Structure formats: C-alpha cells, structure tokens
Amino acid sequence: MSTALAVKGLTARVGSIEILKGLDLEVPFGELHVIMGPNGSGKSTLCHVLMGKPGYEVTGSAMVGGTEVLGEPVDKRAQLGVAIAFQYPTAIPGVTLRELLEELADQRTDGADLGARVADAADRLSAGPFLDRSVNGGLSGGEKKRSEIFQLAVLQPRIAVLDEIDSGLDVDAVREVAEAVEAMRNPEIGVLLITHYNRILQYLSPNKVHVMIAGQIVRSGGPELADELEDKGYAGLQAELGLATEEEPVDEGDDFLAGL
Amino acid sequence: MKPLHALQDSARDEAPSAWLADRRDQGLELFDELPMPTSDEEVWRYVDLDFSLDDLSLPSEPGAPMSDGDYRIESGARAVILDGYVTSATSDEQVVVKQLKDAAPEQLAAAEESAIAVDLDRFAAAHYGFGDDGLLVVAPKGSSSSRPVFIDVQAVTPDTLSLPRILLLAEDQSELSVVVTFRSPEDDTFHVVPHVQALVGDGARLLLTTVQAWGYGTTAIGQQRAVIGRDGFFHHGEAGIGSRLGRLHFSVELAGPGAHSEISGLYFGEDEQVLDYRAFITHKAPHTTSNMFLKGAVEDEAHSVFTGLIRIEEEAQKVNAYQTNRNLVLGDAAGAESVPNLEILANDVKCGHASTVGPLDEEQRYYLMSRGLDRVRSDRLQVRGFFEEALNRMPHSELNDAIRSAVNEKYVRAQEEGRQ
Numbered sequence: 043m044s045t046a047l048a049v050k051g052l053t054a055r056v057g058s059i060e061i062l063k064g065l066d067l068e069v070p071f072g073e074l075h076v077i078m079g080p081n082g083s084g085k086s087t088l089c090h091v092l093m094g095k096p097g098y099e100v101t102g103s104a105m106v107g108g109t110e111v112l113g114e115p116v117d118k119r120a121q122l123g124v125a126i127a128f129q130y131p132t133a134i135p136g137v138t139l140r141e142l143l144e145e146l147a148d149q150r151t152d153g154a155d156l157g158a159r160v161a162d163a164a165d166r167l168s169a170g171p172f173l174d175r176s177v178n179g180g181l182s183g184g185e186k187k188r189s190e191i192f193q194l195a196v197l198q199p200r201i202a203v204l205d206e207i208d209s210g211l212d213v214d215a216v217r218e219v220a221e222a223v224e225a226m227r228n229p230e231i232g233v234l235l236i237t238h239y240n241r242i243l244q245y246l247s248p249n250k251v252h253v254m255i256a257g258q259i260v261r262s263g264g265p266e267l268a269d270e271l272e273d274k275g276y277a278g279l280q281a282e283l284g285l286a287t288e289e290e291p292v293d294e295g296d297d298f299l300a301g302l
Numbered sequence: 303m304k305p306l307h308a309l310q311d312s313a314r315d316e317a318p319s320a321w322l323a324d325r326r327d328q329g330l331e332l333f334d335e336l337p338m339p340t341s342d343e344e345v346w347r348y349v350d351l352d353f354s355l356d357d358l359s360l361p362s363e364p365g366a367p368m369s370d371g372d373y374r375i376e377s378g379a380r381a382v383i384l385d386g387y388v389t390s391a392t393s394d395e396q397v398v399v400k401q402l403k404d405a406a407p408e409q410l411a412a413a414e415e416s417a418i419a420v421d422l423d424r425f426a427a428a429h430y431g432f433g434d435d436g437l438l439v440v441a442p443k444g445s446s447s448s449r450p451v452f453i454d455v456q457a458v459t460p461d462t463l464s465l466p467r468i469l470l471l472a473e474d475q476s477e478l479s480v481v482v483t484f485r486s487p488e489d490d491t492f493h494v495v496p497h498v499q500a501l502v503g504d505g506a507r508l509l510l511t512t513v514q515a516w517g518y519g520t521t522a523i524g525q526q527r528a529v530i531g532r533d534g535f536f537h538h539g540e541a542g543i544g545s546r547l548g549r550l551h552f553s554v555e556l557a558g559p560g561a562h563s564e565i566s567g568l569y570f571g572e573d574e575q576v577l578d579y580r581a582f583i584t585h586k587a588p589h590t591t592s593n594m595f596l597k598g599a600v601e602d603e604a605h606s607v608f609t610g611l612i613r614i615e616e617e618a619q620k621v622n623a624y625q626t627n628r629n630l631v632l633g634d635a636a637g638a639e640s641v642p643n644l645e646i647l648a649n650d651v652k653c654g655h656a657s658t659v660g661p662l663d664e665e666q667r668y669y670l671m672s673r674g675l676d677r678v679r680s681d682r683l684q685v686r687g688f689f690e691e692a693l694n695r696m697p698h699s700e701l702n703d704a705i706r707s708a709v710n711e712k713y714v715r716a717q718e719e720g721r722q
Contacts, residue, residue, distance in 0.1 A: 093672050096664070120674035132669040136690030137683050142670065145679055176687070177669075193673065 044108030046071045046123075046232025047092075047201040052102035054084075054091045054257075061087045063257035064102070069201060069232035071107075074223070076243065077236045078268065079254035080276040085236045088254075089126045089205045094119045107200040123200030127190035127207050134177035139169075139189060142177055143196060156196065163195040167222060184215040191222045202226060204235045208242040220245030240268040255280060306333075306356055306432060306463070318435035319403035321410045328420050329430025336424040345423075348607045348639055349549065349578050353521065355428050358463035358493050361385040365459035372704045373483040373513045377452035381437050384456050386464035386494075388437045396447035397478065398440040402469065405438050413438065413469045416501040416529040422551070425495045425523045429465050436467030436497070441478035441506070450479040450509070450698060457520060460490035467497045470510065474503035474531070481511045481698055484524075485544075488517040498526040502534035504558060509537045509697040513705065516544035518573065524550040532558030532587075539696035541705045542569030542577050542598070553582035556590035556618075565594040566695035570709045571604030571636070572716065581610040583625070585618040585651075594625040597692040599685065599709075600636035601716050609641040610655070614648050621651040629659040630688055632713070632722060678717050685713045 047069040054062040061084045069075045079085050091098055094116040104112050111119045134142070143160050147153035164173055169192040172185050181189060187207050194202045204223060208216050220242050227233055235246070243251075243265065251267040252259045255276065260283055261267065271279060338354050339346040364384035378394030391399045405413070420430045439451055457464045472478040486492045494516070502508045508528075516522050522545045530536045542548055554563045563583065571577045577600075583592050598606045608627045629638035642655035662684055670680035689709050693702045716722045 093668075095668055115677075116668060116671035117674055117676050117680075120672055126672060128669070128672075132665045134666050134669065134684065134687055136687030136694075141686075142673065142675075142683065145683055146673060146675055149675060149679055176690075197673065 044105070045069060046073075046107060047234065048105040050103045052091065052100070052104060054087055054098045054100050056098055061257050062091060065258055067252065067259055069234050071232050072227070072229040073249040074227055074233045074235065074246065075250045075252060076246070076248045076268070077234065077252045077254050077259070078238070078240065078271060081238065083254045084257040085254060086129055086205055089128070089203050089236065092119070092124055092203060093126050120197070125194050125197045125199035125202050127187070127194055127202070127204040129206040129209065131178045131186055131190055133179045135179055137177050138174050139177050139193075140173045159196045159198065163192055166225070167192045167195060183210040187211065187215070187219055188222070191219065191226070195222070195226055199231065201232045201234065204233070206237055207235065208237055208239065216242050217245050240272055243268050253279060255285060260285065306358055306360065306428065319405070321402055321405070321413065322430070322433070322435065325420055325430040329427045329432075332421055332427035333424060333431045336427055339423055345551070345580055348605065349547070349576060353493065355424060355463070359461070360432060361459040361462040361464065363387070364389050368456055368458060368485060368487065371454070371483060371485050371515060372708065373481070373515060373701055374454070375450060375452055375481055375698070375700050377481070378449045379439070379451040380453065381451070382454045382456070383437060383466040383468070385459050385462065386466050387434050391437060394447070394449070396441065396445045397451055398442065399451060400438055402436040402438050402467070409438065409440060409471060412471055412473070412501055413499070416469075416499040416527055418497050418499055418525050418527045422525060426525055429467070429495050429497055429525070433465035433467055436469055438469045438471065439478070439480060440471045441473060441476035443473040443503070444475045446477040448477070448479060450481045453480065453482040455482060455484045455496060457486040457492040457494045457516075460492065463493045463495070465495050465497070468499070470498070470500040470508065472500070472502045472506040472508040475505045476503065477507045479509040479698070481513070481701065483513045483515055484522065485515050486517045486520045488519070490517070490519050492517070492520040494520060494522045496522065496524045498524070500528040500536070502528065502530040502536045504531040505533045506531065507535040511539040511541070511696060511698045511701060513541045513701065514544055514548050514550070515708070516548065518544065518546055518575070520545045521547045522549065524548075524552075526550065526552035527555075528553070528563070529555045529557050530561040530563060533560040534558060535562050537564040537697040538566070539698065540565070540567035542567070542579070543705070543708050545575065545577070547576045547578070549578040549580070551580045553584065554592065555584045555586055556592060557586050559587045559589050561587065561590045563592045564695075565592075565596070566692060566697070567596045568689050568692040568705070568709065569596070569598040569606060570712050571598070571600040571606050572602050572712050573604060574602070575604040577604070578607045579609070581608070581625070583610070583612045583623065585612070585614045585621045585623060588617065588619045588621065590618060591622040592624070595692060595695055596627045597629070597689060598627075598638060599630040599632055599688065599713070600638050601632040601713065602721055603633070603635045605636065606638045608639065609643070611643045611645060612653060612655070613645040614651050614653060616647040618648050619650045621648060621653070623651070623653045624655065626656045628657070630685065631659060631661055632685070632716070681722070682710070682714060682717065686710055
C-alpha cells in the first residue's frame with residue numbers, strides 16, 4: 043500500500059536563499075508523525091511547498107497516496123489529498139466559512155457528503171461560533187486553530203499537515219486541539235504535526251518524531267526523541283550531530299516569507 | 303424635442319414653481335456664460351466629456367415608463383420621475399410626497415438651505431435653467447417612518463437630456479427613509495443630470511440609498527448635496543452599477559454641532575464604463591463626525607475615480623472624520639484612481655483616510671485554493687467578500703440581494719466570457 047506522504051530529496055529556494063536542502067520524509071497511512079524544529083529550520087516552508095504556494099523554486103519529489111503533487115496547481119493538490127492547517131491562516135473578509143464550504147460543495151461531485159461532514163464536524167468540534175463569521179476574520183488565536191482543524195476534518199485529506207497548531211494557545215486549548223488531532227486519525231489518512239514545542243506531545247501518541255534543522259530532517263525516532271530534545275535543546279542536538287549552529291541563514295518565519 | 307440652445311427665451315416664462323423661478327434667470331445666464339467643463343479642471347480630471355449640453359434636447363413630455371426593476375421595494379409613499387417630469391407622487395400617513403409647486407412656503411424656505419449651487423458648473427446651471435418641477439419629500443417635525451419612500455427615476459425617451467430633481471426634507475426630530483433608483487433602457491443613448499438635495503433637521507435622521515442602475519448608453523452627471531443640523535444623522539448608501547459615464551458630485555455639510563454622516567457605497571465598472579465619484583465632506587460645527595466607506599471594482603477597460611475631500615473648518619473642533627476607499631482592479635486594461643484629501647483648519651480633530659488600489663489578493667487566493675476551490679471560484683468568492691463589507695454598511699439591507707447579484711453577475715459573466 044502506498045504511503046500517505048513520501049517526500050524525497052526535496053529542495054526549495056526563494057531567490058538565492060535555500061530553505062529546504064534535500065528533505066526526506068515518509069508518513070504511512072494511519073500514522074501520526076511530528077516534526078520538531080527551531081525557528082528558521084524551514085518547517086512552514088515545507089507546508090507551503092507541499093501545498094504549492096507560488097514563489098518557491100522546488101526540486102525533488104512529494105508523493106501523496108502514490109501520486110506526485112509537485113508541479114500541480116494548489117487546488118489540484120488539495121483535490122489529491124493535501125491539506126494544511128496553517129500557522130497564520132489568511133483572513134478572507136466578507137466571506138463566511140460556511141460560504142466557503144458551500145462553494146466547495148458546489149464544485150465537488152461529492153458535495154452532499156461534504157455538506158454532511160460539515161454538519162457532523164461542526165457539532166463535534168463546536169464550530170458553530172465561527173462557521174457564520176468571515177473566514178479567520180476577528181477570530182481569537184484559538185478559534186483560528188479550531189477553524190483550521192475543523193476544515194481539515196471536513197476535507198478528509200490523505201495527508202493532513204498541521205503547522206504549529208499549538209502555538210499561542212493556553213494549556214486547555216492545547217489539550218482540545220490535541221484531542222481534535224487524535225480524533226482525525228484513521229487508516230485512510232496520514233497526519234503530520236509540526237511544532238516548535240513538545241507541550242502538545244503529552245496529549246498525543248505519535249508514531250514518529252522527526253527533528254528538522256536547517257532544511258533537513260536530521261534525526262528521526264520514537265516519541266522518546268521529543269524528551270531527548272527537551273533535555274538537550276536544539277543547540278545541544280545540533281552540536282551532537284556536528285551541525286554548525288551559526289549556519290542557519292535566515293529566520294524564515296511566515297512573516298518574512300509573506301513579503302517575498 | 304426642444305434643443306437647449308433654442309429653449310433659452312421660452313424657458314424664462316415657464317418656471318413651474320416659485321422656488322425654481324428665482325433661480326431660472328441665473329441658471330440661464332450662467333448656462334450662457336460657463337463653458338463646458340474640460341479635464342484640465344481638477345474636478346473633471348480623468349473624465350472625457352465627449353458631448354456638449356448645447357446639442358442636447360429636452361423631451362417635451364414624459365415617455366412611457368419601464369416595467370418594474372430589480373430594486374423595487376415595498377413602500378408606502380412613492381413617486382415616479384419620468385424624463386425629468388414628476389408623473390406620480392403618493393404620500394402615506396407619515397411622509398408627504400408631492401410636487402415642488404405644491405410646497406408650503408416654509409418648506410420651500412427650508413429646502414433653500416440645502417440647494418445645490420447654481421454656479422457649481424454648467425450642468426447645475428442647465429438644471430436650474432431648463433429643469434421642470436421637482437419632487438419634494440417631507441417628514442414632518444417629530445414624525446417617524448421606518449418604511450422607505452421609493453422613488454423611481456427613469457430616463458426613457460432616447461437621445462434626450464432629462465433633469466430630475468428631488469428635495470428631501472427631514473424636519474426636526476423626524477425620521478425619514480428614502481430609496482431612489484435611477485434607470486434607463488439598456489441600448490439607447492440618454493443624458494441625465496439628476497439633482498438630489500437633502501436637509502436633515504435638528505435631531506432628525508435620514509436614511510438614503512441611491513442605486514444608479516442606468517443602462518450602458520446613459521451618461522449620468524449626478525449632483526447631490528446634504529446639509530445636516532444639530533445632532534442630525536445622515537446615512538447615505540450609493541450603489542454605482544450602470545451607465546456609460548456615471549459621475550456623482552456629492553457634498554455633505556455637517557452644519558450643526560453633533561451632526562453625523564455615514565456614507566457607504568460600492569461601484570463596479572465593466573466594459574468601457576467610467577465611474578467618477580467626487581465627495582466633499584465639510585465639517586462646519588464642533589463635535590461633528592463623518593465616516594465614508596466606498597469600495598469599487600473595475601474590469602475590462604473600465605475606469606473609476608474617487609476623490610474625497612474632508613474639510614474641517616476653524617470653528618469645527620472635536621471633530622472625528624474618516625474616509626476609506628478601496629479598489630479592486632480586475633483587468634490589465636482597467637484602471638482606478640483614489641485620491642483622498644484632507645483640509646483641516648481646526649486644531650483639535652481626529653481625521654484620517656485609507657485608500658487602496660490593487661489586484662485580487664494572492665494570499666487570499668492561495669488560502670481558498672488550498673481548500674480545493676479552483677481559481678475561478680476562489681476569485682469569485684474573494685470579489686464577493688470584498689463587496690460584502692460595503693453591503694453590510696448600506697442603510698437599506700432589503701436592497702442587498704439585488705445589489706449583490708448585480709455586482710457579482712458582472713464578474714461571473716466576465717469570467718465565463720474569458721475576460722478575467
């Protein structure tokens with residue numbers, strides 16, 4: 043059986059800045075993997091490159107359920123099963139989440155199923171409060187994250203990538219988000235959770251943890267790798283692996299990339 | 303048909319009302335003296351007037367009315383102005399709707415306060431010089447009517463100039479709600495100079511929506527003026543949907559302390575349309591507030607212009623004034639100008655403006671497409687959302703469905719025809 047996500051030798055650059063430097067990663071169906079990495083390691087870039095955001099020069103391969111997605115336009119990738127819960131989801135003024143999903147149901151041949159999933163997920167994830175408000179407009183940080191997870195639950199992708207879905211949340215909200223992520227797991231979907239902190243991991247049962255530094259996966263292991271990281275810190279691990287810390291070229295937080 | 307240049311002698315004796323008689327001579331005189339405006343003048347910049355008023359003719363009687371349009375609403379009081387002639391005027395229990403010639407002297411005196419200047423330009427002069435009687439809408443002092451008055455202004459006789467006139471009078475402590483739609487058949491040529499003036503009395507409220515749904519062969523040079531008294535409230539919503547050249551010169555004067563004006567609107571230009579908005583907001587009294595929020599889009603070879611001037615006079619302290627104008631340029635050959643200006647003579651005011659002109663937002667498109675929506679649907683949704691913010695601020699929400707579809711249909715049509 044094909045894997046949910048198989049990334050091989052993935053590179054991405056913006057102008058002369060190389061952000062992903064030959065990244066390899068596999069997430070089998072039914073599994074939850076976690077990528078941990080410091081700021082500037084290219085975590086958000088990985089999300090955008092998988093989703094097909096314009097502005098990156100990309101080489102390598104990214105297969106979703108056995109189908110190559112690189113080179114496809116953004117909407118085609120979504121249809122092939124890529125979905126991202128964005129760290130900083132864009133506000134769409136004047137368009138409610140319900141309208142967005144209705145438009146999507148109208149476009150898709152399985153529109154009725156999508157509608158049913160909206161009703162089901164809205165109930166399960168208490169999405170009522172933001173379903174009829176403009177997409178990501180005037181929502182609190184926690185509501186934005188819940189709105190993203192709600193959309194992933196509705197979209198039922200083959201690979202769900204959650205980008206720092208835990209950042210900026212209080213303890214209760216982190217637990218809620220983690221529960222929603224666990225609820226999303228099933229044998230038809232691979233889940234990739236990207237995080238800076240291991241706080242959310244105490245509520246999750248990941249199959250694998252990967253450490254990403256300077257555009258590469260430098261270490262992969264079981265859940266215990268997160269604890270090791272907690273002890274050593276990214277700098278400690280970098281030193282242990284013989285990676286120079288000063289090489290990290292740029293802080294490529296989303297804000298920086300948004301301007302490119 | 304009566305060409306304007308042949309009309310000047312007879313017009314003098316035919317003033318249909320006392321109010322107009324006073325202005326008729328002056329209008330005729332100025333019509334003679336003033337040249338046709340050219341784009342060398344700042345207020346006509348960007349606009350190419352490719353006709354002369356002298357060559358136009360007035361219809362000698364109103365033509366046959368059009369069938370009901372998309373913007374018709376349930377109303378009690380109502381009126382129809384056909385080719386510049388008031389052909390029907392119906393009052394209800396609260397609001398008086400009648401011809402200007404039937405107005406009481408005190409009503410005429412009040413209307414005087416909000417008159418559009420006869421020397422504003424040659425169009426205003428022509429209006430006073432050649433226009434027929436007007437329509438007067440009065441909310442008597444202390445009256446309150448939530449049902450809108452519906453005024454249907456039509457130009458129906460092709461190749462004519464019509465000069466419709468509407469005077470709105472919200473007397474002290476009254477509440478008046480008015481919807482005016484402007485229409486003409488799609489294919490023929492019309493020239494129209496509509497005048498709408500409003501006086502909002504002390505503590506009065508006036509909600510006014512104007513829908514410019516002219517056919518694409520119509521040149522509409524609209525002139526509007528509103529004067530707001532102490533603690534008065536004026537909410538004007540404007541929808542610019544039709545016309546070949548649609549210009550609106552509107553001025554709002556916050557004359558009494560505590561007066562507030564809220565101007566909201568949207569416009570959408572396609573084909574070779576020119577939409578030209580000139581807003582003049584003048585704060586003459588302290589503690590007055592004004593807010594303007596206009597959103598526009600242009601596609602094909604359409605061009606839009608917004609120039610807004612907020613002027614705060616020396617005695618108008620503690621004023622809060624803001625204007626926002628946002629424009630979407632949806633085609634390479636389309637263009638939008640947005641020129642906000644502030645002129646502040648007082649020293650204790652809050653005043654600002656925001657103005658943007660640009661294409662659809664790439665980040666929004668990326669987000670929408672990341673959910674699986676194709677580009678066409680993503681962009682359509684974004685355009686819809688863009689106008690939704692303006693629609694939410696319009697004073698008569700019962701018109702929103704019709705305005706929303708008119709605007710969205712233009713964009714969808716362009717997408718389907720491959721113009722987007």
